[in-house]
Every structure is written in C-alpha cells, then in structure tokens.
Amino acid sequence: MHPPTQNKVLMAVLHIPDQGRTLSDFAEVKEYLADIGIGYEIWKPTFEIDRESTNEQILEAFANEIETLKKQGGYQAADVINLFPDTPNLEPMLARFSKEHWHDEDEIRFITAGRGVFHIRPKDGSPVVALQVEEGDLARVPAGTWHWFDLCSDRRIRAIRLFQDPSGWTPHYTDSGKDAGYMPLCLGLDFIPPQLQQL
Ligand SMILES: [Fe+2]
Numbered sequence: 001m002h003p004p005t006q007n008k009v010l011m012a013v014l015h016i017p018d019q020g021r022t023l024s025d026f027a028e029v030k031e032y033l034a035d036i037g038i039g040y041e042i043w044k045p046t047f048e049i050d051r052e053s054t055n056e057q058i059l060e061a062f063a064n065e066i067e068t069l070k071k072q073g074g075y076q077a078a079d080v081i082n083l084f085p086d087t088p089n090l091e092p093m094l095a096r097f098s099k100e101h102w103h104d105e106d107e108i109r110f111i112t113a114g115r116g117v118f119h120i121r122p123k124d125g126s127p128v129v130a131l132q133v134e135e136g137d138l139a140r141v142p143a144g145t146w147h148w149f150d151l152c153s154d155r156r157i158r159a160i161r162l163f164q165d166p167s168g169w170t171p172h173y174t175d176s177g178k179d180a181g182y183m184p185l186c187l188g189l190d191f192i193p194p195q196l197q198q199l
Contacts, residue, residue: 012042013132013187033131036122039140040131049112055080058112062160065110065138073106073140075162083114085155097149100179101171105164107141109133114156117184121146121176128178132187148179152186 012029015022023029026042033040045061058080059066066078083090100121115134118141122129133139141147151157163169 012040012137015130015132015185016127017130017182018127029131032129036120036124036126036129037142037145038120038131039138039142041138042136043110043138044136045112051113053112055082058158058160062110066160066162069108069162073108073162073164075106075108075164077163077166079161079163079166080112080158081161082158083151083156090155094151096171098179098184099171100146100148100174100176102144102146102174103169103171104143105169106143106162107145107147107169108138108160108162110138110160111135111157112160113158114151114154115186116149116151116157117186119148119150119179119182119184121178128182130182130184146174146176146178150184152184 012026013022013024014029014032023032030040043062043065049058049061053061059078069075070078083093087093100119111133113135115132118131118133118139120129120131120141123146131139
C-alpha cells in the first residue's frame with residue numbers, strides 16, 4: 001500500500017489507444033508527454049480549496065505556481081472557468097473543442113475540480129494519446145499542437161486558464177476527422193477497460 005499522500009501521483013492516466021497501452025505512473029506519464037512536447041505537472045494548493053471557494057481564492061491558492069508559469073511562458077492573464085452539467089449552452093461550447101484543432105496560443109489548464117480528457121495527435125506521426133486530467137493536474141499544450149478536449153460523463157470541470165493574449169485564443173480546425181476515431185474514456189467514471197482491470 002502507498003501512503004495517502006502518494007495517491008494523487010498514482011492517478012496520472014495516459015492512454016495510447018492505438019497500442020492498447022495505458023501509463024499510470026506520474027514520472028512515466030510526464031516523460032512520455034515531454035517527448036511529444038506536452039507539459040504535465042501536479043500541483044498542490046497552499047491551502048484547502050473546495051466547492052465554495054471563489055475564483056479569486058483559487059487563483060490565490062496557486063499564486064506562486066501561476067507567477068512561475070507566467071514568467072516561463074510569457075502568459076499575461078489567468079482566469080478560472082467553472083462548468084456544470086446545467087451551465088447554459090454547455091454542449092455547444094464543448095462541441096467547439098471536441099473536434100481536432102490547434103491554437104496560436106499555448107493552452108494551459110490546471111484542474112481544481114471535475115475532469116476531462118485531452119487527445120493529442122503528435123505531428124511526428126507517433127500515436128494519438130489521451131491524457132485524463134483531474135484535480136491537481138496541469139496540462140500545457142503548446143501553440144500549434146493538434147488536439148481536442150472532452151469532458152467526462154459527469155460534465156464537470158473547474159480550471160485555471162493562462163493566456164498570452166485572451167483575444168487571440170480561438171480554435172483552428174484541422175478537419176482531419178481523426179477525433180471521430182477515439183472515445184473520450186474517463187477512468188473511474190464511464191467504465192474501466194478490461195486491460196486496466198488488473199492494474
Ligand atoms: Fe484547444
């Protein structure tokens with residue numbers, strides 16, 4: 001058994017569907033993603049945050065990490081997005097990002113509640129990967145990266161976003177159709193694929 005403080009580390013989930021592989025060790029996931037240009041970290045808040053926390057409190061809890069990232073990536077602004085199943089126009093909003101696209105800006109998401117799945121299609125021809133992100137996970141998808149994003153079946157996410165220029169942050173679609181070939185499976189919510197049941 002691992003001590004509770006390590007449980008989060010063990011929750012990293014990276015699927016490589018075309019190979020039927022899943023990486024679940026944080027260091028392994030981080031290294032694999034680094035090789036295809038994707039940043040992945042796990043952050044812990046400086047104080048407890050919960051459902052009642054305001055956006056300002058969330059930004060404050062991660063102020064040091066946000067400052068570091070801003071300096072590293074030239075990000076100018078940070079905000080908090082908070083989506084629930086009954087958020088107005090949720091599905092049309094999600095549909096904008098569930099087709100393969102890229103941005104002229106980096107896409108930075110730090111998850112404070114809920115979960116979702118980033119699919120990344122590396123331009124070097126290596127297999128599509130599905131990174132499941134949830135509370136504590138930071139994903140950095142550099143500008144120009146082909147990717148798409150889905151929420152899990154609980155339709156819930158709260159995340160800090162960082163921007164170089166919020167006004168320029170729009171999706172450019174590849175229209176490759178590749179997104180249609182991959183199901184956004186979320187471990188622990190939708191179902192556990194048979195190959196994972198023994199892990
Ligand atoms: Fe995106």
